[in-house]
Amino acid sequence: MKHFVFLIDTGNETIEHKINASGMTDALNRIKDIQKNLKKEKHPQLKIKFKGVIYENA
Incomplete structure (x- = not known):
């Protein structure tokens, strides 16, 4: 499995x-x-931005 990391900006916090x-x-x-x-x-x-992927067993 992979972990996909997203940044979610709500206006008040990220x-x-x-x-x-x-x-x-x-x-x-x-x-x-x-x-x-x-x-x-x-x-x-x-606002949602894609940050990256974290691979397991890497």
């Missing part, structure tokens, strides 16, 4: 979020779900 996924498509689908949930929680202006 959070580093790691997602365990088998590939980039899976990671993007999960970050989109997180984005939808954060927008429901009164964070209308979100």
